[in-house]
Amino acid sequence: MNPRLRRLALAVPALLSLCSTAFAADKNDAPIAQLNQGDTAWILTSCALVLLMTPGLALFYGGMVRAKNILSVLMQSYVACGLITVQWVLFGYSLAFGPDKMHLIGSLDWVGLAHVSAYRGYTIYSATIPHQLYCMFQLMFAIITPALISGAIVERMKFSAYLLFMFLWATLIYDPLAHWVWGQEGWLRNLGALDFAGGSVVHMSSGFSALVLALMLGKRKRSEGGEELRPHNLPLTLIGTGLLWFGWFGFNAGSAVSSGQLATTAFVATHVATGAAAMVWLALDWAIYKKPTALGFASGAVAGLVAITPACGFVTPVGALFVGAIVACVCFFTIKLKHALKADDALDVFGIHGCGGLTGALCTGIFADLSVNSAGKNGLIHGNASAMVPQLIDIGATVALSVVGTFIIASIVKVVCGGLRATADGEEAGLDLADHGEAGYSSDIAGAPAFSHGD
Numbered sequence: 520m521n522p523r524l525r526r527l528a529l530a531v532p533a534l535l536s537l538c539s540t541a542f543a544a545d546k547n548d549a550p551i552a553q554l555n556q557g558d559t560a561w562i563l564t565s566c567a568l569v570l571l572m573t574p575g576l577a578l579f580y581g582g583m584v585r586a587k588n589i590l591s592v593l594m595q596s597y598v599a600c601g602l603i604t605v606q607w608v609l610f611g612y613s614l615a616f617g618p619d620k621m622h623l624i625g626s627l628d629w630v631g632l633a634h635v636s637a638y639r640g641y642t643i644y645s646a647t648i649p650h651q652l653y654c655m656f657q658l659m660f661a662i663i664t665p666a667l668i669s670g671a672i673v674e675r676m677k678f679s680a681y682l683l684f685m686f687l688w689a690t691l692i693y694d695p696l697a698h699w700v701w702g703q704e705g706w707l708r709n710l711g712a713l714d715f716a717g718g719s720v721v722h723m724s725s726g727f728s729a730l731v732l733a734l735m736l737g738k739r740k741r742s743e744g745g746e747e748l749r750p751h752n753l754p755l756t757l758i759g760t761g762l763l764w765f766g767w768f769g770f771n772a773g774s775a776v777s778s779g780q781l782a783t784t785a786f787v788a789t790h791v792a793t794g795a796a797a798m799v800w801l802a803l804d805w806a807i808y809k810k811p812t813a814l815g816f817a818s819g820a821v822a823g824l825v826a827i828t829p830a831c832g833f834v835t836p837v838g839a840l841f842v843g844a845i846v847a848c849v850c851f852f853t854i855k856l857k858h859a860l861k862a863d864d865a866l867d868v869f870g871i872h873g874c875g876g877l878t879g880a881l882c883t884g885i886f887a888d889l890s891v892n893s894a895g896k897n898g899l900i901h902g903n904a905s906a907m908v909p910q911l912i913d914i915g916a917t918v919a920l921s922v923v924g925t926f927i928i929a930s931i932v933k934v935v936c937g938g939l940r941a942t943a944d945g946e947e948a949g950l951d952l953a954d955h956g957e958a959g960y961s962s963d964i965a966g967a968p969a970f971s972h973g974d
Contacts, residue, residue: 553640555647561778562648562656568769569659573600573666575762579817580670582755583866585748587949588674589959595669595681602682603662603689608632611661612654614694615702616644622706624695643703645776656773661697664721665689670866671729674739675946678954680936684928688728692924696720696917712913713887713895713906715785716774718829718879719917726873727918728925730862735929736939738863740946748865753813760817764793767824771831784891785831788839789824792831795843796823803851822850822871826879830886833895838886846878877914884910 577596581589603611610630617625629635637651645653665685672681699707700714707714714720739748750756771789775781800819805811826846827839834842854870857863864870884907887898897903933939940946945953952958 553646554649555777557778558647558776559649559652561782562645562652562773562776565769565773566652566656566659568766569656569663569773570600570766572659572763572766572770573597573663575759575766576663576666577759578755579759579763579821580673580756580866582752582757582759583750583814584673585949586751586960587951587958589751589951590955590957591678591950592669592673593959594678594955595673596666598682599662599666599685602686603665604658606686606689607654607658607661611689611694612657614690615661615697616654616657617702619698619702619704622704622709623698625698625702647777653776656776657697660717660721660770661689661693664693664717664725667722667725667868667872668729668732670868671733671862671864672736673865674950675736675940676732677936677939677941677945678950680932680939683936684732684932684939687928687932688925691928692724692728692920693720696724696920699916700913707909707913707916710909710912711896712909713833713883714829714880714913715832715883716771716828718826718876718883719913722825722828722872722876723880723914723917724876724921726869726871726876727921729868730857730860730864730873731922731925732929733857733862733864733869734860735926735933736863738861739865740943750814756817757813760820763824764820767793767828771828775832781832781892787836788831788834788842789827791836791839792827792843792846793820793823795840796820796826796847797843799844799847800851803847818850818854818867818871819847822846822875825872825875826882828876829879830883833883833887833892833898835886835888835891838888841886842879842882845882846875849878850875877918880910880914881907 573596577593580596581592584592608631610627612632612635613627613629614625617627617629619625632651632654635650635654637649639650640646640648641650641653644650665688668688669681697720699705700712700720701708712719741748767789768786772782772786775785797816797820800822801811801816804815823843823846826842830838830842850871853874854867856870857867862869883898885899887895887906888901889895889897896906898906929939941950941953949958
């Protein structure tokens with residue numbers, strides 16, 4: 520046997536034995552009585568709901584691209600379920616939520632989920648549910664966040680470059696930002712920034728990163744025949760919207776990490792804001808373009824979901840109504856910014872997630888009500904102008920890390936992968952065939968070279 524392979528074969532059992540020892544120690548020391556079955560059942564359900572959001576996102580995005588790129592777009596979301604899971608278990612969770620003394624990044628104490636127990640909670644995050652369950656719940660957030668970015672780069676970024684970018688972005692931007700806002704020693708958490716379920720960590724970060732990546736990639740190319748860049752299947756987009764709306768209840772209400780009053784508050788606020796935003800966007804469509812469009816309703820609903828994410832655990836139902844109405848107006852007009860910026864943000868990730876997340880962070884500081892959540896604070900409408908200060912710092916830190924970090928990461932990926940974009944021929948044929956050797960619809964593979972996994 521090759522000496523290197525032999526050393527690896529001997530090292531793997533030793534590593535597994537070390538991890539088993541760590542887990543066994545947790546099991547033997549576990550005060551099982553502190554776990555709550557109701558809370559555990561709810562967060563297990565929430566994990567499944569949030570995971571469902573990623574296939575929902577795939578359909579939401581997939582319906583809005585050309586037919587020849589449908590599989591490519593679906594894969595850009597689905598692959599996150601595998602890639603980020605591996606990254607999270609190996610070291611991502613440790614970086615995002617592990618203990619630290621610098622307030623910037625977690626330690627590597629929990630690499631391979633060592634000391635992350637399935638038998639007892641971790642008081643700072645999840646006293647009433649197993650620590651491993653909290654880890655898995657946070658994993659679902661880590662999966663969907665980089666997948667959101669894909670909406671800005673569809674139909675032109677090659678798959679190899681996208682994979683490397685996603686891995687580096689999750690490690691160098693998402694994990695540190697999650698630690699700042701939610702980690703036990705995170706500096707934004709200690710500062711008092713309110714982000715109940717990911718307005719800055721998930722949506723603002725992905726939205727502003729998407730804008731940078733879209734600018735670096737350049738615009739999509741039309742075919743020689745002047746092919747329109749219009750959605751090919753809006754029913755898929757509406758199905759995706761429904762799955763996102765459904766899954767978002769786990770996203771927001773699950774962030775209470777319990778099945779009690781706070782989860783109910785977040786659940787109600789989520790639905791109210793989403794309904795309000797969808798109807799306001801529909802009304803704006805009707806008033807300005809004379810048609811109440813399906814795409815407008817879907818866009819409004821997602822904008823409402825985005826904006827209420829940081830606020831859902833801190834606002835009343837009436838406050839949620841205002842959040843939904845405000846974000847619909849903001850995002851309806853900010854999606855036009857891509858034309859001024861000359862960015863082909865194909866599926867409006869910046870306009871809806873970036874600007875929607877920013878709006879939600881501001882609205883949290885405005886409408887927060889201490890009577891809703893004793894761990895929060897009163898907002899601007901209750902006379903507490905100081906509540907806006909940590910929100911503004913949170914926004915500035917998130918935008919700075921996302922913009923600068925994405926530019927650096929994309930520049931590295933460009934060198935390593937020999938460019939970010941697919942070839943001109945690949946774009947013309949469609950990335951389904953160019954990257955995956957498959958097609959979403961049988962008519963799109965006519966005349967294409969034969970392909971099988973045996974080739």
